[in-house]
Amino acid sequence: MKSFIVERYAKTGAVRAAERPDPEINADEVLVHVEAAGVNPLDSKIAAGEFKLILPYRPPFVLGHDLAGVVARVGPAVTQFAPGDTVYARPGDFRVGTFAELISVREKDLALKPTTISYEQAASLPLVALTAWQALVEKGRISPGQKVFIHAGSGGVGTIAIQLAKHLGASVATTTSTANVEWVRDLGADIVIDYTVEDFEKVLSGYDLVLDSLGPESLLKSLNILKPGGIAIGIGGPPDPSFAKDIGANPVVKLATRILSRKVRKAARRLGVRYSFLFMTANGDQLREIAKLVDAKAIRPVVDRVFPFDKTLDALDYVDTGRVKGKVVLSMG
Incomplete structure (x- = not known):
């Protein structure tokens, strides 16, 4: 073949x-x-x-x-x-x-x-929809009325996560470039921040969940917009010790994840919030639920x-x- x-x-x-x-x-x-x-x-x-x-x-x-x-x-x-x-x-x-x-x-x-x-x-x-589902439904347990901030709203994960969060009843904020502001708003975002002219950290506060796809630097800033008890879910890293335990990692990988995530975990504890790394896993049952949402026009x-x-x-x-x-x-x- x-x-x-x-x-x-x-x-x-x-x-x-x-x-x-x-x-x-x-x-x-x-x-x-x-x-x-x-x-x-x-x-x-x-x-x-x-x-x-x-x-x-x-x-x-x-x-x-x-x-x-x-x-x-x-x-x-x-x-x-x-x-x-x-x-x-x-x-x-x-x-x-x-x-x-x-x-x-x-x-x-x-x-x-x-x-x-x-x-x-x-x-x-599949990959982006499962990522959004496992972040918002499995880990985040988003419920109506909560506030969700999604980085990079025009990206693969962002476009689906915005729609899923709105379906779950959340208020959604996101970031994008100037050219995509109205396009991302059409996906359902309530607040769209043009990252070329605004700093999300100075605009947003009191969020229940942040979905970060950009990595450690934006993740550290994202912790500051969470309300006490809120959660930042990182899909761009750094991997944390819980992830290493879940995959049965060897001692070298376990130590590496502890070192790589130390700064963000320490910052989260200081602010009274949580950090969790997500590495999406395959799941046919969740894809069946996602298919229902697609056919019902809740997600496009x-x-x-x-x-x-x-x-x-x-x-x-x-x-x-x-x-x-x-x-x-x-x-x-």
């Missing part, structure tokens, strides 16, 4: 086109013919080796974390899917590889595709550009510019 693989970890030139054998499936797995695949900043970071300590993939391996497609075959223990079903998924860690014509996915990581959207739109959702996918599969390297380069509104998608069509 045609695929794009990480041949070796490198900042540039790590990914290339390659022919690979068709995947085999185990008893609890589903073979999916990929119709479209989402492209994420995570893909380039993994190819560059930035996650080797947490996710030690052994090159060569197929890249890609989002898919929408059609079930080709199912294992004998699979009960929820049959050949011909249209599905979408974010395969579990160490089982990624959506930049390919075929992929085997565990049944528990897979869900039926929302019926009202295209394959390309569906492929844009946001696709910036669709690239043909043979232009995967161009798609990765475009994502790396940091100027994407929503998501970039590969189409196998």
Whole structure:
């Protein structure tokens, strides 16, 4: 089958086109013919080796974390899917590889595709929608009337998190550049801060939750706008000891997470707030709930550009510019 693989970890030139054998499936797995695949900043970071300590993939391996497609075959223990079903998924860690014509996915990581959207739109959702769900519903337990601040509202996670937070009944503030202010407001944000002219830390206060995708510097500032007992959830790092414990990390990784997150954890304690690192996990049950929201028009996918599969390297380069509104998608069509 045609695929794009990480041949070796490198900042540039790590990914290339390659022919690979068709995947085999185990008893609890589903073979999916990929119709479209989402492209994420995570893909380039993994190819560059930035996650080797947490996710030690052994090159060569197929890249890609989002898919929408059609079930080709199912294992004998699979009960929820049959050949011909249209599905979408974010395969579990160490089982990624959506930049390919075929992929085997565990049944528990897979869900039926929302019926009202295209394959390309569906492929844009799994990683970012699961991230938003696990931050706002699982960790944050957002309820009506609460205040949520979402960094980078025009990004992949931001566009979905704004819509999900509004669906949950929260008041939502976000940041974006001047050109995207009205566009992000149309997604449902109540307060939109143009980061080129305003400092969110001087404008906002009393928030229940911050979803930070930018990293340690913005995270430290974000702690100051939380009310006592509020929580900052970081998806751009730093990883914390709770995360290391959850993944069963070795002693070296545990020590590294403790050191990397010490400053933000200390600042959070001083302010009477909490910090939690989120590394999204695959979950077919949550994708089923997200599909219901999509079909009910509570969440709409946001696709910036669709690239043909043979232009995967161009798609990765475009994502790396940091100027994407929503998501970039590969189409196998």
